[in-house]
Amino acid sequence: xxxxxxxxxxxxxxxxxxxxxxxxxxxxxxxxxxxxxxxxxxxxxxxxxxxxxxxxxxxxxxxxxxxxxxxxxxxxxxxxxxxxxxxxxxxxxxxxxxxxxxxxxxxxxxxxxxxxxxxxxxxxxxxxxxxxxxxxxxxxxxxxxxxxxxxxxxxxxxxxxxxxxxxxxxxxxxxxxxxxxxxxxxxxxxxxxxxxxxxxxxxxxxxxxxxxxxxxxxxxxxxxxxxxxxxxxxxxxxxxxxxxxxxxxxxxxxxxxxxxxxxxxxxxxxxxxxxxxxxxxxxxxxxxxxxxxxx
Amino acid sequence: xxxxxxxxxxxxxxxxxxxxxxxxxxxxxxxxxxxxxxxxxxxxxxxxxxxxxxxxxxxxxxxxxxxxxxxxxxxxxxxxxxxxxxxxxxxxxxxxxxxxxxxxxxxxxxxxxxxxxxxxxxxxxxxxxxxxxxxxxxxxxxxxxxxxxxxxxxxxxxxxxxxxxxxxxxxxxxxxxxxxxxxxxxxxxxxxxxxxxxxxxxxxxxxxxxxxxxxxxxxxxxxxxxxxxxxxxxxxxxxxxxxxxxxxxxxxxxxxxxxxxxxxxxxxxxxxxxxxxxxxxxxxxxxxxxxxxxxxxxxxxxxxxxxxxxxxxxxxxxxxxxxxxxx
Numbered sequence: 001x002x003x004x005x006x007x008x009x010x011x012x013x014x015x016x017x018x019x020x021x022x023x024x025x026x027x028x029x030x031x032x033x034x035x036x037x038x039x040x041x042x043x044x045x046x047x048x049x050x051x052x053x054x055x056x057x058x059x060x061x062x063x064x065x066x067x068x069x070x071x072x073x074x075x076x077x078x079x080x081x082x083x084x085x086x087x088x089x090x091x092x093x094x095x096x097x098x099x100x101x102x103x104x105x106x107x108x109x110x111x112x113x114x115x116x117x118x119x120x121x122x123x124x125x126x127x128x129x130x131x132x133x134x135x136x137x138x139x140x141x142x143x144x145x146x147x148x149x150x151x152x153x154x155x156x157x158x159x160x161x162x163x164x165x166x167x168x169x170x171x172x173x174x175x176x177x178x179x180x181x182x183x184x185x186x187x188x189x190x191x192x193x194x195x196x197x198x199x200x201x202x203x204x205x206x207x208x209x210x211x212x213x214x215x216x217x218x219x220x221x222x223x224x225x226x227x228x229x230x231x232x233x234x235x236x237x238x239x240x241x242x243x244x245x246x247x248x249x250x251x252x253x254x255x256x257x258x259x260x261x262x263x264x265x266x267x268x269x270x271x272x273x274x275x276x277x278x279x280x281x282x283x284x285x286x287x288x289x290x291x292x293x294x295x
Numbered sequence: 296x297x298x299x300x301x302x303x304x305x306x307x308x309x310x311x312x313x314x315x316x317x318x319x320x321x322x323x324x325x326x327x328x329x330x331x332x333x334x335x336x337x338x339x340x341x342x343x344x345x346x347x348x349x350x351x352x353x354x355x356x357x358x359x360x361x362x363x364x365x366x367x368x369x370x371x372x373x374x375x376x377x378x379x380x381x382x383x384x385x386x387x388x389x390x391x392x393x394x395x396x397x398x399x400x401x402x403x404x405x406x407x408x409x410x411x412x413x414x415x416x417x418x419x420x421x422x423x424x425x426x427x428x429x430x431x432x433x434x435x436x437x438x439x440x441x442x443x444x445x446x447x448x449x450x451x452x453x454x455x456x457x458x459x460x461x462x463x464x465x466x467x468x469x470x471x472x473x474x475x476x477x478x479x480x481x482x483x484x485x486x487x488x489x490x491x492x493x494x495x496x497x498x499x500x501x502x503x504x505x506x507x508x509x510x511x512x513x514x515x516x517x518x519x520x521x522x523x524x525x526x527x528x529x530x531x532x533x534x535x536x537x538x539x540x541x542x543x544x545x546x547x548x549x550x551x552x553x554x555x556x557x558x559x560x561x562x563x564x565x566x567x568x569x570x571x572x573x574x575x576x577x578x579x580x581x582x583x584x585x586x587x588x589x590x591x592x593x594x595x596x597x598x599x600x601x602x603x604x605x606x607x608x609x610x611x612x613x614x615x616x617x618x619x620x621x622x
Contacts, residue, residue, distance in 0.1 A: 091327075093326070103327070219327070219328045229335070231323040232325070232327075233325040240335060242326075250331045
């Protein structure tokens, strides 16, 4: 099956459906390898929840108790996956070519896919949403219920306000010392910012930090409509204009900004994937995951 | 010219101006990467926001109605019309209408004396192609009427209505007076009363004593000027003197009753002409050609009643709405 395109993405809000299609297009190559077999130890039984794999249901126990039980994670995953979503007002930036698609929706899809992969691999995963000056924190856990929780939280996210300041972020992101994998979806328009500081700090704490920088085609090419006046969704009420005469300057400023961002991230060994939201999400996802493997 | 009132229509702009809220709005779309663009002066757009649209509409209608009432507009809505004078012979009318081909035309029944004047006053209400046919006993106008459209006039003289006049004779020689009244011809018929009554229009007082003070009539003829005190200050025409008093108008002459037919005829003619309206002369049937430059009388009041009702209703609604807005 072909990779799900962004245009199709804009048509549904059903994250589970999107995950199924995106991951189906992704193939099996991205899996880090599920640990199975001798090394796996039984830890506990847990009541069956929709979404659990049938093969994990303990049939003998079913025969005895007439209830479905699942043999719970047989191993201690040494990696926790953290999903970091920037939901500040600038993430509401729509694609100017695909109706109904915006950066937040795209980020939501990517993170939902990561969560689904993590769940399939048996990893613990948690979510932190940065929006309206607050951090919405979902502690890491395993299993299909956690996936449902993460998806429900992602569905409710609205792009509003600015990023939380550094103090809020420091107390909000209560990561354990154990090494974890951090996937951050943001637009990197604010640099340096509390988020950039947090990412660098997390990297210094030996976490594997991978950021996806979401852009739109219009942003990259400077092809905005010159008709309306524009305002910055996160800053003061100043008004901006776009026109053919300003395109050069715009592209130069933007390039300069992102050069700084890239240099800074590289200096701190934070992985960054630049993605246009008009690209197929599967493609971006593969790139995002593969880059991690390369290190 | 009432149509000059239409020039007052710009006053409608006043409520529109009052109800417009002056708002300067900056319309700007959010753009995440706006920070890479230079700042610009906000483009100010004057946005017309309306407050109380219903009240605004009512006020505008109220003003428009008042102006229309003053300007007294006329809409041409009448088509071919047959104007029939009251009292015209119905069979003759039908025949004439058929002959002239006005079977479909609207019919307007009017007093004969007003027919032409009515057409002149309402000329603007007729569509440009409308034709006129006037039927009946139309009196001859003093001047040739001028219209902007052709008018066909078909007349049929009616026999003059017979009228009665009550005359009381108080005289020692009533035969002479009666002979004179018997000689009268034409539509006026003389009824001789035995004694003066309420219906008596003429009292012939040919007696030496004065009439009782309570007796009243529109006209008195007397040969005894001394019996009527009001004749002391009277004016004279020829041998006759006349005066107005409490009991009525008095004509006095010592030469009465007239001795020869010419004098009798002169007296009776004077009486008829002065006391009774002349019988109109029926105009001959004719066709009036349109006169392009004919002045048009401005019809008044065709829509005024309706406009006045609308004005009152709108005023009431306006007051109610204004009150509702305040509370």
